[in-house]
Amino acid sequence: AMNTNMFENFAVQENIERLVLRGYSIVQPVEGELACGGCGGGRLAPLDVIFAEAKSLLSPQTELKGIRLLVTAGPTREAIDPVRYLTNYSSGKMGYAVAQAAVEQGAGVTLVSGPVTLPAPAGVKIVQVTTAQEMYAAVLSLYPQMDVVVKAAAVADYRPARVQETKIKKDGEMILSLVRTPDILAELGKYKQNQVLVGFASETDNLRENALAKLFPKNLEMIVANDLTEDGAGFNTDTNVVKLYFKDGQEKQLARMSKLAVAREIISEIKRIMNIAKEIS
Numbered sequence: 449a450m451n452t453n454m455f456e457n458f459a460v461q462e463n464i465e466r467l468v469l470r471g472y473s474i475v476q477p478v479e480g481e482l483a484c485g486g487c488g489g490g491r492l493a494p495l496d497v498i499f500a501e502a503k504s505l506l507s508p509q510t511e512l513k514g515i516r517l518l519v520t521a522g523p524t525r526e527a528i529d530p531v532r533y534l535t536n537y538s539s540g541k542m543g544y545a546v547a548q549a550a551v552e553q554g555a556g557v558t559l560v561s562g563p564v565t566l567p568a569p570a571g572v573k574i575v576q577v578t579t580a581q582e583m584y585a586a587v588l589s590l591y592p593q594m595d596v597v598v599k600a601a602a603v604a605d606y607r608p609a610r611v612q613e614t615k616i617k618k619d620g621e622m623i624l625s626l627v628r629t630p631d632i633l634a635e636l637g638k639y640k641q642n643q644v645l646v647g648f649a650s651e652t653d654n655l656r657e658n659a660l661a662k663l664f665p666k667n668l669e670m671i672v673a674n675d676l677t678e679d680g681a682g683f684n685t686d687t688n689v690v691k692l693y694f695k696d697g698q699e700k701q702l703a704r705m706s707k708l709a710v711a712r713e714i715i716s717e718i719k720r721i722m723n724i725a726k727e728i729s
Contacts, residue, residue, distance in 0.1 A: 452488035520601035522562030540564035543600035637667030
């Protein structure tokens with residue numbers, strides 16, 4: 449717990465990164481009112497979050513031991529010229545939380561991450577990418593080795609048709625021609641063997657309709673949907689409010705909670721889906 453400027457100081461962040469590399473588990477501070485009277489990042493995490501983290505470390509679970517799980521997280525950046533790019537507001541917090549929740553259960557986790565400022569959870573193999581095409585290539589190459597894929601990344605839907613080799617100078621209006629980027633989740637659904645596929649849908653309206661429009665055509669077992677207009681949900685927050693939709697028609701609304709708590713709920717549902725698949729086979 450500390451002032452925002454203290455927490456964001458390079459030396460503090462470097463020391464936190466060192467601790468993570470040495471295997472320490474870090475409960476990140478949250479945003480809110482600070483002792484100095486300001487508001488920002490650095491506030492002590494809620495005690496239930498700290499307690500849950502301590503409990504998971506003291507009583508490690510191994511239900512996913514031997515399971516290979518791939519998570520994607522963060523935004524992608526699509527270059528316009530050497531100094532500009534298209535991106536979105538994703539911080540990567542939700543995807544990183546899923547990776548941490550999966551490691552807690554003993555899974556072997558690979559995290560394919562777009563450009564974010566978050567430290568990778570201890571025990572996670574991380575693959576850094578920048579563009580949608582790079583994420584597509586990384587995910588498709590790893591896919592055959594995986595048992596579960598959770599696509600939490602906010603991949604740019606469009607990229608400039610042409611990247612300028614030199615900086616575009618200010619000279620009147622700029623008109624960009626955009627082309628679609630690969631739909632990674634749709635490709636995974638097309639080539640799925642026995643993997644469990646989980647997608648995310650961030651919407652501003654018609655949450656259920658838009659989520660179900662992705663669930664079935666993309667051959668998913670579950671989709672995690674959130675309404676970006678809801679308080680405490682969406683990008684760059686420490687909490688989320690989501691609704692889970694399943695291919696068997698079930699739906700489950702979660703209350704507002706920390707992203708790590710949401711991630712643990714998602715992992716719990718993945719375990720349930722895998723247990724059902726075992727019983728059927």
